[in-house]
Amino acid sequence: MQIDSQSRDVFYVSDGTAITCETLGHAVLGQFPFIANEQTFPFVENDEKLTDLIRQIELSHQQHGVPPLVFFSIVVPEIRVKLLQASTHCYDVLENIVQRVRSDTQTEPQPKLHRSRSISKNTDTYFDRIAAIEYTLAHDDGMSLRDIEQADIVLLGVSRSGKTPTSLYMAMQFGLRVVNYPFIHDDMRSLKLLPAFEIHRHKLFGLTINAERLTAIRQNRLAGSEYASVHQCEHELANVEALFRREAIPYINTSSLSVEEISARILEKAGLKRHLC
Missing domain, CATH: 3.40.50 (Rossmann fold)
Known part of the structure; x- marks a missing residue:
């Protein structure tokens, strides 16, 4: 064979x-x-x-x-x-x-099943992580900016740039409370930061992506639409990246990165600690 x-x-x-x-x-x-x-x-x-x-x-x-x-x-x-x-x-x-x-x-290991995480020994940490996941889900995709002061980080970017999977990964793996907010087509006419973001500027972090990659992702969702067109993707990305630069918001390109790599780079650049659960 x-x-x-x-x-x-x-x-x-x-x-x-x-x-x-x-x-x-x-x-x-x-x-x-x-x-x-x-x-x-x-x-x-x-x-x-x-x-x-x-x-x-x-x-x-x-x-x-x-x-x-x-x-x-x-x-x-x-x-x-x-x-x-x-x-x-x-x-x-x-x-x-x-x-x-x-x-x-010079210590003998004591192997045991399910040793990597123990709810009984880390009850507070476990429930902190659950609370972080619940908070992140409630603040996914711009659904709410309520209690934004509780957020560890706020992710900004165009639709389908990787904000949701990154937010949930950081909540589940590191117990971080994450708000993610998408800039949509209507925002492009006069793109600026919301007042809620202005007072939490130190928590802001941007995600961007190559136009070709964004187009392919959007075509899988809404093939043939203006939303998925190359022109629209390029237009949105140019505007949002200009905003990031103008407002001195740190950002990374997610095109070739896994969600683990995206999260690690955000934590490193934002100076956040990993709350391992």
Whole structure:
């Protein structure tokens, strides 16, 4: 069977959420030219789920002629051993770091399920994050500017420049309260900051995007409309970017960035701390 060197099946496997596996896997695979066909298997903590996972691994191996790549984090010894016996290339995302910390601190690790986040130990932090998500949803897409003084940051930009996914990511991952406000077609006639933004200028941050990319995104939503036309996209972006420069509002171009990268750059440029939950 001829091997397709342009793609590989990749599984993210964990007895928890698998978020750590995905994050580290993405960082590693970003160094390689092949396309990753990714699947995530969270909460693999019993034989039934493990059996299904191994079935998927074997099927991938049979279909493509090469073992899939598995980034995993498993603490149950029996499940770990069986996974390592499957027809796959396995990478424990925590093992080397855990062993280094064990050696440097002379402390024995105490592996346990669902160790990355504990609601019982971080109740206040957990509910802070829920409140941040609720606040961000209530202030999505310009729906409300009420209680804007509670916001950690206010994202500005044209429609479909990445404000909503970025806002929700920062709320869910870092417990930040985010307001996002879109500049629409009618705003372009006399584009200026709202009074509510003037008094919270230090919280403002802009998102922009390449016109070609914006056009493609809008065409998927409303094909053939003026809203999705190249001319309209270019016109809106030119006006909004001019506003950002005129008002000294920091901004970044989101065209080639993931939501994780967008969020990290905003936090760095705005000097915000990550409230890990």
